[in-house]
Amino acid sequence: MSDAAAERNIDTSKMQVSDEIAIQIAAMNKWYGTFHVLRDINMTVNRGERIVICGPSGSGKSTLIRCINRLEEHQAGQIIVDGTELSSDLKNIDKVRSEVGMVFQHFNLFPHLTILENCTLAPIWVRKVPKREAEETAMHFLEKVKIPEQADKYPGQLSGGQQQRVAIARSLCMKPRIMLFDEPTSALDPEMIKEVLDTMISLAEEGMTMLCVTHEMGFAQAVANRVVFMDQGQIVEQNEPKEFFNNPKSDRTKLFLSQILGH
């Protein structure tokens, strides 16, 4: 991992993992109708950890991270995020959602609002931040993702990579303690992937707790401190990136890696 970090010139000084638990998932199961999508998931994420979840399509990796902010409901087991257990209690769900940022594959920006309005909407209406302050925060994060000059445009006028960076800024404006990424680069042209990954790396450098579903193995090697491999709704293998890529234990992982790194 340190080699990859050095290659990309990544500052690992702040990327410390604390002992504090950010997310705890215990014996969690989920069904879509009668289809058992997630089977007995157990996982603990410490604050500051950066976890990459990978696996073949249909393996339940997106469903897993969508359960963490209750976009999907789990039917058995426990998910505790930042000390709050996710149940059908709407208050807890709203609390968790305002602490957990999420970035989607298809950006899901609000097309009827400008970039700035996209970023200030939730702080103003959920956190009750004064408009002025929300705008300042939004501009701060737009600068961070390197598109402050687009603030007054509409999402439809931006490229895919720019839109995804706005989506990241929009999540950051809520000052989340955990960020979830659901295949953030899968809908992008190759040349735009880098700009989004760079943004994510700089986020990692600041010590953000991140769960990322992605097929970007370079990113996993560079910043993740754990790679989780899922298949058929189960966690098949997890390990630190170096071990995971160089010395996979399960046959399923080996097959998967040979397919995605083979060409």
Add this chain to the structure above:
Amino acid sequence: MSDTHANTVSYVRDSMLPEQEPPLKERGAMKWLRENLFSGWLNTALTLLSIFVIWFIIIEVGPWLMNTVWNAGSLRECREILDGTSGACFAVIKDRWHQLMFGFYPQDMYWRPVLAFVLMLVAVAPILFAELPRKMLYFSGLFPFIGYHLLWGGSIWLPIAALMGFVAGYIAFRLLDRMSSLISTLGAVAAALVWWFVLAAPFNAVLSSALPVGLPFVRSDAFGGFLVSLVIGVSGISLSLPLGILLALGRQSEMIFVKTVCVVFIEFIRGVPLITLLFTASLLLNYFLPPGTSFDLILRVIIMVTLFATAYMAEVIRGGLAALPKGQYEAADALGLDYWKAQRLIIMPQALKISIPGIVNTFIGLFKDTTLVVFIGLLDPIGLSNAIRADTNWNGIYWELFIFIGALFFIFCFSMSRYSQYLERKLKTDHR
């Protein structure tokens, strides 16, 4: 020239070509004519046919319109003035202008509907045009009560009592705002209902006897002409949109009871012709109400027309909701917005924008359907045209009245259509 190299594999342009004007045939009016009117033999034939039809209409209708008689007391007088030549007799409009506008509204009080109409335009303006100061919306909110009092008169305390129901609801909402938005909404509705059904009547009675202020009362059967069309149309339009939104949301609800009620309501209302609802309003409704309650006929018609338009509106808006990608809901959820905030800030602005053509279509339909009230004895413009013909002076006049009524309806409906196009252009932010 570099062109000579164009056939070889390696090629470098060494001189850039200057820009040239397109050939004469390809620019300006010539190009437009050729492309749009004479692009082929079929198009040319259709162009010629259209010219002929337009010419024919002008030849036939033109003199009739140009020969209009504006000043006459009866159709017979008109014909004497025309003396055998073909000509329109729009004198009937001039003669019966007040009646066509106000019906049998007391003559000395015409200023009331006129003022109400002007104030309505003022109230509607800030809703239609976002550039106007937002403070004007307070007036828009008050207008229904002002308008009611101007048109019907009576004790001023009745509209004030009705208004205070909303105030009570708002206060309850504010007090409960710290709880969840569901509790505060329910609290607001409960407070308003308690006020209207329990407290408003004694409040109105006490103040009306203690301080009898207000314009003279005008009965609903004095209303007629475009006044009736506008009162029913404008009330129906302004009520059916918010109710339609609620109904559309209800139909999408995960709560089975809410959903069932909405589906049954929508399907029932859509499955029944408007005219039967109007007959219900005029004939049957009194059977269902407690004995002794008399319910104004125009009010009953407004309720029925609104319910009818609401069901259609709900379906139009549901179409808009269905067109939104699921990701919009998810993004709103993921940011921690609750249901009502997500609806208000994210979902509805987009769903309504998509539904604009359908919404305005429903509005226009509703406005024109107000002419159906003629069948339950309200004297809308169509009803008045029958009444005018019943007068021996104007017996036998059809075209002029219907052209006038049609033209007025056209002005309203066409304005709505143009406005919706303006709005669609203005709200186009997706740059697709």
